[in-house]
Amino acid sequence: MATLDMWEVFIQTKPGLAHKHVGSVQAANSETALQNARDVYTRRQEGTMIWVIPSKYVVSSEGMDKEAFFDPANDKLYRHPTFYQIPNEVKNI
């Protein structure tokens, strides 16, 4: 099917949570992309909301200089917010 585009699928498992990438579907337009995502990825009650985004709009760091991109963060421990106590009542952090 030459005319089908790829779409990336993001699912929110509960209201308030972030949408997580779960995979991709093929579809001819946004309407069918959403329906296909619903049929392929939420058959077992996985979600309460779906986003689909054309794969062609995803900009990837693939092929860039990995060392320059990621290594400088290696020794900067102070950037981690690990010095705080998180109250038990706070979920989903």
Place this chain on the structure above:
Amino acid sequence: MEKYLLKLADDSLIMAQRLMEWCGKGPYLEEDIALTNIALDELGQANNLYELAAKLSDDKKTADDLAFLRYEHEYLNAHWVELPNEDYAQTILKVYVFAVYQKLLYEALANSEDKDLSVIAQKSLKEVRYHYTHAATWMKIFAGGTEESKERLTDAIERIWEYTQGLFAKSEGEDQLIDLNVAANLDELYSEFLKIIATDFHQFGLEIPAENHYMQKHSRTGYHTEYFGYILCELQYMQRAYPGCIW
């Protein structure tokens, strides 16, 4: 009452059986899953309705007996669901028309005086609302797509439209159930159906079938189309060859 439940259940069972023929052969993976999801929904509805019919029957038949061990003339489904899938345009047309019918039916049955039936209708309504959305999307795509996609859809309409009214045929004793507010009033549903078809077809860019279009009779009487025997052969094969087999 049993006949009424059987008519509803048989529709869903045979629709499911037909759609399952596409399993693994859909136009592409996602649509294959979408269509078999719809088939599974229909099978679930059939199961619920057969269970209820079995509960009400006094000859100790189980839901499986009702689904698998009746003869051709005992099935009360409409001709519409028996018709072959042909190409994807005809399959989608079948799903679309059936979804419009079931949506109206379950909306009415959600208020049925029979509480069990009303519960089944409310649950099923959510499913068929989606079937409608999905099928309508494809109707629009085929109608507004290429010359070939439109031609295939209009060919299918020409070929099988005469079976649509059969969905609204009554089973024996149904009038009494309508008076008791147990069953849905099909005459009202049919005029609603025609209204929805007119609005949708206009939106799809399809010619609306004439009101005096020739219509096939004898749906739900036990008379079937030539296709039905073959469906039953496949559907009942295991239970006929190995009576009582389970897995």
